[in-house]
Amino acid sequence: MESQKRVDPDEKHNRHHDPAQRQGFGRRTTGGHHADSIRRSAKCRKSICVPLWRLFSYRRFMKLWSRFFIPTLKESPADAEITSHKLLLRAGLVRKLSGGLYTYLPLGLRALQKITQLCREEMDAAGAIELWMPHLHPAEFWQAGPRWAAAREIMYRADHAGDGRRGPRDPEFVLGPTHEEIITPLVKSELTSYRDLPKNFYQIATKFRNEIRPRYGLMRAREFVMKDAYSFDVDDEAAIRSYLAMKAAYAKFFARCGLKTISVEADTGVMGGSFSHEFMVPAEVGDDDVVCCEECGYAANREKATSGLVPADLVDAAPEGAFEEFPTPGVATIAALEAAPYGVPADRQFKTLIFMGDGRLFAVVLRGGDELEEAKLGALGFSLWRPATVEEIEPVMGAKPGSLGAVRGTIKNPDALAGVFADHAVRLIGNGVTGANKDGYHLRQVNVTRDLAITKYGDFRRVRVGEPCPKSGQPLQIRRAIEVGHVFKLGTKYSEKYGAAYTDDQKQSKLMVMGCYGIGISRTLQAVVEQCHDADGIIWPWNVAPYQVLVVLLDPQLPEAGELARKLAAAAEAAGADVLVDDRAERPGVKFKDADLIGVPLRITIGGRGLKEGVVEMKLRTEKAVEKVPLTEAEARVQAAVAAAQAAAKA
């Protein structure tokens, strides 16, 4: 084989251990020149610096940039839009394979592993137990669960091998978007007694979701790393304890990642369940809106947020006389009815929307100026719903959208409606205008209480900026945010479906009460970058930095510089830091730019100039100032700086 002829790399290095050999490099590669005068030439840099790492056997304990792989970019690829995505690419952390699919390069992987480890520590500390589940799921597990229909479209299918040979009895597979459907059957068969509970199982693994629109790099990917945990408790009260323990662990975890998060009340969405909180990172580029009150700390996802717009003591408006029809040819929008000659303000109009839910139509009534918050329809109990089509609406209502109303007696076939659900805010209208269920006509003097066929009031509208906080009454604000974690109290939705029950001390069989808890690990990575950067690059928080100390050798060809780098790197490592040494034959400017870009928290610069003065330089990525440290103190000072950073990161 070829390898027999090849010289073993280590043996090759050993040849250069002799200092005399070291001296020889300059001469050998530069002909008759005096070694000193040409030692900084480009050629010399290359020929000398590469053997240098061999000379001192750095490799045993030093990670050398020249031997590593950090492909930094001066310019960001065109398909990156937001800062963190650009920086992930520019700092050589990730590369795109395809939309929503990314390769973690060595540096990115290290950061990801740091986050993973922090998460693991907090989960373990909170009493959760790590395991690992398959990510290829036989579809039958999902079919047996409560949300097969709803979750289907986000799941990747891996039905057959594609050779057409598999028979119809072979299972259909899906790639796991989450694991309730897998963990619950496991728990059902393994945990049977109240003595086994509580339990909380978690894993940190890849999830697959057929996102309708992957974007922003790792922020919304088709394949991503998630920590998912599932708690099982004997009753509601215990489940709440588990929930609160997870919520507390999450707060700790995000704090340790150096992330500022806010926890907000959230909608439970397709997960179902009784209540939930999301952990949000405020960011301009977030794809969630958080409604919050500076005054009292109320914070909720916009999907869930309410306001104090409708006073609790609001008195029903008295009718102004019988409602009457009036012609409105061609008027099909709120705006058109607002315009002349009608001049009906949007918030005096009843807006009627028709939806199809589980095979039946239902109506939602809002103020004309309000927007429906569709997620809030989840409270109505339909498992699936969508806006109804014109063809579905007309036979039931008697008119096309634009002329619809929920006025009793005007609906063509009221029995076909599963209900008329009105937002509380319509009560503010009192007497208003709405469609006559007759194309080209509207009704006025419609009284909410007397005329509308309301089945039930609820909160369906979207909160607007400046409305009073439901708690303090102060104006609400809305901020963009990135969701990085989500805790749900699930209740018995899954345990019931899969029969996850236990026997209590009265020999009674009872359903376990569940909770589930997710952290977007890869999303957290990007959120950190999004929150911690400046114009020059990433500013890693200490705990998630892929490397915490960077020793920059400006003159790597100087033996004394190499020797010093070795000492300082060893000192920093002994203090508990991860150290990278930039030994590349690059100009100082390039090295400094790269150092800032990859965002290592503590930079130690060793250059020929400083060595003559007898100093090395220390600089924190967060600070502008560079500190000159005498060589005699260098090791101790580096260790002290590492210790200080560690202490600060712990606090």
Add this chain to the structure above:
RNA sequence: CGGGGCGUAGCUUAGCCUGGUAGAGCGUCUGGUUUGGGACCAGAAGGUCGCAGGUUCAAAUCCUGUCGCCCCGACCA
């Protein structure tokens, strides 16, 4: 899925409207000069112009289809 935009060298892009030799910067390679915040000079390599049809004497350019990517909306960690 609806709406908008873009596919030209590893990266950023010019050229396309008005068809006729594919151009630059960064990066890479060679030689030299430089050396503390992304150096300079000289030279070189690197392109099926996303793909497939069509129009034409001639297509990166015009037409049709298709694939991919990005942005806005609904969904989510």
